[in-house]
Amino acid sequence: MDKKDSGNAADGGAPTELTPVTLALGLRSTAQSLGVIGRALGAFEAQGLDLQIVREETAGPAGAAGLMSGEFQFAEFGSVPVVQAALEGHDPLIIMAAEQVAALYLLGRKGLAGPAQIKTVGVLSAAGQTGFSARQMLARWDNHEATLLPLGTYPAIYRALAEGQVDAGVLTADYKLAGELAYGFCELADLGQSLGYQGPVLATTRRLAQAQPALLGRMLKAYLQSIWLFKHSAAAVIPVLQRHLGFVDADQAAAIQAFYAARFQDRPVASPAGIRRVIDSFAGQYPAAKEMLPAAVYDEIYLEAALRERA
Numbered sequence: 001m002d003k004k005d006s007g008n009a010a011d012g013g014a015p016t017e018l019t020p021v022t023l024a025l026g027l028r029s030t031a032q033s034l035g036v037i038g039r040a041l042g043a044f045e046a047q048g049l050d051l052q053i054v055r056e057e058t059a060g061p062a063g064a065a066g067l068m069s070g071e072f073q074f075a076e077f078g079s080v081p082v083v084q085a086a087l088e089g090h091d092p093l094i095i096m097a098a099e100q101v102a103a104l105y106l107l108g109r110k111g112l113a114g115p116a117q118i119k120t121v122g123v124l125s126a127a128g129q130t131g132f133s134a135r136q137m138l139a140r141w142d143n144h145e146a147t148l149l150p151l152g153t154y155p156a157i158y159r160a161l162a163e164g165q166v167d168a169g170v171l172t173a174d175y176k177l178a179g180e181l182a183y184g185f186c187e188l189a190d191l192g193q194s195l196g197y198q199g200p201v202l203a204t205t206r207r208l209a210q211a212q213p214a215l216l217g218r219m220l221k222a223y224l225q226s227i228w229l230f231k232h233s234a235a236a237v238i239p240v241l242q243r244h245l246g247f248v249d250a251d252q253a254a255a256i257q258a259f260y261a262a263r264f265q266d267r268p269v270a271s272p273a274g275i276r277r278v279i280d281s282f283a284g285q286y287p288a289a290k291e292m293l294p295a296a297v298y299d300e301i302y303l304e305a306a307l308r309e310r311a
Contacts, residue, residue, distance in 0.1 A: 018050035019049055020052055021219060022074070023072060024055035024072040024075040025058070026058060026059035026060075026063050027153075027172070028057055028246070029174055030260045033244055033245075034223055035053060037230055038222055039051045039053070043229060047218040048218065059130070060125035061085070061125070064081040064090075064092065067085075067204070068090045074203065074204050074219060077203055078201075079094070079274070080129035083275065084127075086296055087286040087289060087292065093206045093297065094202070094275070094297055094298040095203065095216065095302050095303060097269065098202075099200060100199060101196065103259075104130070104199075105171055105191060106121070106133075106170055106189040107179065109161050109166070110183060111184075114188075115141040115188060118143055118168045119147065119167050120167050121147070122149050122157035122166040122169035123170050124150065124151065124152060124157070125150045125152070129197070132281070133197065134148060136195055137191060137195070155246070155247060161183070174245060198275045201270060217305060217309070220306035223268070224310055227268060230264060237257055239253075268303070270298050270300075
């Protein structure tokens, strides 16, 4: 990713040096686009940060492993791999959530009669949030025969569903809106509402939060400004969003911006109940899940401090 120019010599002085900060994006989607939007529109530079997006489409346990190892300092991820990393003894920390429930859907190809006809489901990874959610929904339908096909990216799932290579696929609202019009996708389940899991989050590690609280505060203030810009500066946001998604025209990007502008929270707190549901869903796999509290992976104190400073 290209860096923004860190110079600001409008007053004839020396360029202002920005602090580099690294970010990974789990998915190429609007729900995980606030870093992209904010960087393009100057929210991070205003906080003295040079935001470097070093990984994209690195969802699931592999993405969480990069955060834990220090490959990047922050990440926009689903909540499932964050909770799983904590259950495996690591120290991930959720610091913000633009949405408390994900706009995540299980969609069927054109002509699919219903859940019983599902034989193949496109997901990002079997162990990440998309595969995990699909498996939970299929079990509710008593469909234990369907195969999950890890396709790695949302564009790959979208193409496979459009071409009929899979019967169903897990996609976010932006792909749903475009696919229903272009390819006749049908909604099989609103996974966010049906399962109630915490949606996408901004995460870091407790190590970083304790060692660099000032950096954490600047990062959160930049994200708060990014949310404000997303909701109130549609004309500036839409072309950035269109470039980021890469599969929509301007009208589709405008519809997607309007949809998410209504969803993104001005006070972007995570849902302890949604995190609790994610933890509980791991109880059969990790005995420690029975004792884990949402506070093990989520602390609101840093966000509250950033909100007070912006007030």
